[in-house]
Amino acid sequence: MNSLIYNIPAHRLPDDREGRLIVRASDPAELIAALTPEDPGRVIAVQLLNLDADSEPLNAWAPGLPIELLMRDPAAEFPLLYRHTNLLDNHPVQIAMTVAPGFGKAVKTAAALDFAVRLELEQPDPALIEELAAVLEFYLHQPTVAQPVEYFHGALLGFYHDEPIPLWLILDENPGIVRYIAADGTESLSGRLAGADLTILPDADSKTGFDQVLATAEECRTCEFLKSCGGYFKWPRRDYDCAGVKRVFGLLREAAAELRRDLAAVPTEQDL
Ligand code: SF4
Structure with a gap:
């Protein structure tokens, strides 16, 4: 299928x-x-x-x-x-x-x-x-x-396990597999990419991930949250100021670190 x-x-x-x-x-x-x-x-x-x-x-x-x-x-x-x-x-x-x-x-x-x-x-x-x-x-x-x-839950788990997941996946907008069919039958990408040209995606046999393709803004290249975000907030306007969304990612990262510290402080059976 x-x-x-x-x-x-x-x-x-x-x-x-x-x-x-x-x-x-x-x-x-x-x-x-x-x-x-x-x-x-x-x-x-x-x-x-x-x-x-x-x-x-x-x-x-x-x-x-x-x-x-x-x-x-x-x-x-x-x-x-x-x-x-x-x-x-x-x-x-x-x-x-x-x-x-x-x-x-x-x-x-x-x-x-x-x-x-x-x-x-x-x-x-x-x-x-x-x-x-x-x-x-x-x-x-x-x-x-x-x-x-x-996206709080998915991003928090990503930080906690040190396995970040881009927002495109957490928010069910994976452009590699999700398509939106309009009322008139027109097919496009989904979510914030609805209406975007399907040809922006890499070929199926390309080694370039879609998140690399979508994180096109220069600021994304050096962003500490690139792996958790995937350039999500630079769509549709590339000049969007990400200071606020980075602050929220920072709060999620702090919460994951706190959770790890709390769990590490719980005595194990060997400690008892
Ligand atoms: S937070 Fe902004 S700069 Fe960072 S990866 Fe996401 S869209 Fe790019």
């Missing part, structure tokens, strides 16, 4: 593409109807685009299938999360949340309801960086948080 993953609108399923599918729609009934004749093994997740929708029909449907709920206006939409908690009985559920002013309250609500979160960042301004740092502080130190908030 083709190794690509297509994020595809439900009404485009008859286009007959090979590969794995993330199927999106605003209406749960449309998802169920469109996927009924589909090979369930190909569908790796569904996305519900409208938090106002009644997700009840999805509760007992396709148990175990991951569901992602898109939240574009977190400051206004966070109360809508309460109506989707039943989905957690039968599905892993993640909130794909736009990082916009006031998103911190939505992260706290999602965490309290036991939803995982995937933050969708563009190029945050200084005020949003302050909110991002405050949300990270909450994520790191609030003992009731049981589900991951990405």
